[in-house]
Amino acid sequence: MMKISSKLLSIIRQNKSFLIVCHINPEGDAIGSILALAYGLKILGKKDVCVLSRDGVPETLKFLPSSKTIKQTPPKKVFDVLCIVDCNTLERTGFKDLKARNTIIIDHHILPDDADKSELYRKLSASVIDPEAAAAGMLIYRLLTSLKIPIDKNIATNLYTALLVDTGGFHYSNVSPESLAIASHLVEAGARPWDITKELYESVPLKRMELLGLSLSTLDSKDRIAWIITTMDMLKKTGTTAEDTEDFVEFPRKIKEIEAAVFLREDNIDLFKISLRSKGRVNVEKVAKSFGGGGHAAAAGCRIKGTLQEVQNKVFKAIRKELRIK
Ligand code: 5GP
Numbered sequence: 001m002m003k004i005s006s007k008l009l010s011i012i013r014q015n016k017s018f019l020i021v022c023h024i025n026p027e028g029d030a031i032g033s034i035l036a037l038a039y040g041l042k043i044l045g046k047k048d049v050c051v052l053s054r055d056g057v058p059e060t061l062k063f064l065p066s067s068k069t070i071k072q073t074p075p076k077k078v079f080d081v082l083c084i085v086d087c088n089t090l091e092r093t094g095f096k097d098l099k100a101r102n103t104i105i106i107d108h109h110i111l112p113d114d115a116d117k118s119e120l121y122r123k124l125s126a127s128v129i130d131p132e133a134a135a136a137g138m139l140i141y142r143l144l145t146s147l148k149i150p151i152d153k154n155i156a157t158n159l160y161t162a163l164l165v166d167t168g169g170f171h172y173s174n175v176s177p178e179s180l181a182i183a184s185h186l187v188e189a190g191a192r193p194w195d196i197t198k199e200l201y202e203s204v205p206l207k208r209m210e211l212l213g214l215s216l217s218t219l220d221s222k223d224r225i226a227w228i229i230t231t232m233d234m235l236k237k238t239g240t241t242a243e244d245t246e247d248f249v250e251f252p253r254k255i256k257e258i259e260a261a262v263f264l265r266e267d268n269i270d271l272f273k274i275s276l277r278s279k280g281r282v283n284v285e286k287v288a289k290s291f292g293g294g295g296h297a298a299a300a301g302c303r304i305k306g307t308l309q310e311v312q313n314k315v316f317k318a319i320r321k322e323l324r325i326k
């Protein structure tokens, strides 16, 4: 894994106030990483640390130590350092103008093609952007240990959650000796795997299961692509929200012989959130990028306007192109 630059370390050591922000619709890696970084900075003696998530904290992550400290709007002041975590554009944070004297990015997503043209990159003071890292939490771990910050139980719980979520419970192709070694250290440092698993995966509200049932009834497949759909009507019927669909894309992926899984969520009339997963042959990041989204080769997402039929046609065509099926 990438080394943390001495420039990044000195920016952290030398400054006093920090604004830490993650991406919209945050999951365990985003929330766990920003909370762990905030804990680390407090241990370093930084008193002015603000943790920000535009969409707050999903219900399933409220057990994380200090999750209550997360703010949804930034304070009106200029911080010394803005830390953008688990994403690499301002757009993904959901905030237009977050101002700070220094900006750093700690992320594991592939950079957009036009990154070098954007103002954010020109202003960047330092960064660690490592698409090889299984989770942003791995990079936070590396940063904290490089700063000689001891990993306590609170940091360990947040970072273990980050790793667990972004490796799909240590299932995915991004699991490596290093991610397992870090997980092992986090457990030694006080993270409790079963307690965390129970909170994340064994506390599903009944209405969410009902939503899954409705969504799974749309399951279909063609050309080694399998998909399921959640409509606004299904959310309404079950009293659930978009947040409740977090892992739905995992279900079509389980099917034997498929190469790509697609989850289509109707977020508004003629607007769909698309989640893409690959078993290895298709680079779904390329597919998502062609629609203005992004992510990783095996897991990516985007938003597309159009009717369900139009959106499906566009997405499936782009995947078939990657799979070289005409
Ligand atoms: P999910 O499908 O679970 O929302 O996201 C899968 C991966 O793609 C995550 O790493 C997430 O950060 C990224 N991703 C999802 N939606 C978008 C999007 O609209 N834009 C970008 N750049 N990345 C996305």
Ligand code: MN
Pocket (backbone or CB within 6 Å): 029, 030, 086, 108, 135, 136, 166
């Ligand atoms: Mn992540």
